[in-house]
Amino acid sequence: MPGNKNVVFDVVGTLACYDELYDGIDARIGDRLRKEGIKPSLLGYTWIEVAEREYTYLSMAGAYKPFDTVFEAVFYRILFSAGIQDPHGFASAEDLAFIMAANNKMRFRDGAVECISKLRDAGFTVWAMTAADKGRVRGYFEEAGLDLPLENLVSSDDTGIAKPTLSGYLPLFEQLNQGERPWFAAAHKWDVSAANRIGYRGAYCSLLEHDPLPDLFGTMEVEEPTLPALADRIIALS
Known part of the structure; x- marks a missing residue:
């Protein structure tokens, strides 16, 4: 009661x-991002915002998926939208796993x-x-x-x-x-x-x-x- x-x-x-997420991005791929003129914290913020949109749209369409599933799935889309022409060549699956682990340590x-x-x-x-x-x-x-x-x-x-x-x-x-x-x-x-x-x-x-x-x-x-x-x-x- x-x-x-x-x-x-x-x-x-x-x-x-979100500090642990931003720090994880910076620690793992920050130097690569800065060479492309991309601020790691801005990439992180964009990633969160796009994931929230896709997560919400899936729910609205009756196709709900857990947020963490959506968040991880859209990572390479975010890199492409930031101007990285070969997202999977730019960041490996191991890079993504490292960043996701950092995100889980909020x-x-x-x-x-x-x-x-x-x-x-x-x-x-x-x-x-x-x-x-x-x-x-x-x-x-x-x-x-x-x-x-x-x-x-x-x-x-x-x-x-x-x-x-x-x-x-x-x-x-x-x-x-x-x-x-x-x-x-x-x-x-x-x-x-x-x-x-x-x-x-x-x-x-x-x-x-x-x-x-x-x-x-x-x-x-x-x-x-x-x-x-x-x-x-x-x-x-x-």
């Missing part, structure tokens, strides 16, 4: 950062543990809703020294419905909407704005995207530049 006060967090990009960003600790100390139950593999995401919490019960972790893999399809947010919202209206917190404005549309109170942290684009996504009830400040504001409004 959920508690009276609940916060659902997106994980990858919000609590966990860690919580600065302020994430403080944010969750503040909320729990104030009586909130913390939940996680992710497109990523449950085991990997739970590992991020364990690496940070935080416990997350498996029943408090929801993956799109469970339903075969990718965020931001509105129906994907609904089951957990209905489960938690028994006392105070639950919060949804994310550093992706598209994510928190979609959750807000089905009833969640929205909390947006701008540390990832910088520009909140209110004309596109609206303004959330809480908008803060850091995760600890986000927690403080949620607590103050609850």
Whole structure:
């Protein structure tokens, strides 16, 4: 039975950062990329964005695949789109395996543990809703020294419905909407704005995207530049 006060967090990009992925790209093929005028972090960002699009489109078409499967599959497309004419000659299967392993070692960003600790100390139950593999995401919490019960972790893999399809947010919202209206917190404005549309109170942290684009996504009830400040504001409004 959920508690009276609940916060659902997106994980990858919000609590966990992409530094390990970017560092893995740089360590393995960074020198090759720079010779082609390609910044490793920009390649990584483009890879994430394109993978999210393909993942979402597959879900919309009723052909859901786990995000990690899609992410790995589109790698050579990204290299080709960046101007590499022979992507498989440029980066080997071993290079890709190295980078994927680095991606699996993501860690919580600065302020994430403080944010969750503040909320729990104030009586909130913390939940996680992710497109990523449950085991990997739970590992991020364990690496940070935080416990997350498996029943408090929801993956799109469970339903075969990718965020931001509105129906994907609904089951957990209905489960938690028994006392105070639950919060949804994310550093992706598209994510928190979609959750807000089905009833969640929205909390947006701008540390990832910088520009909140209110004309596109609206303004959330809480908008803060850091995760600890986000927690403080949620607590103050609850």
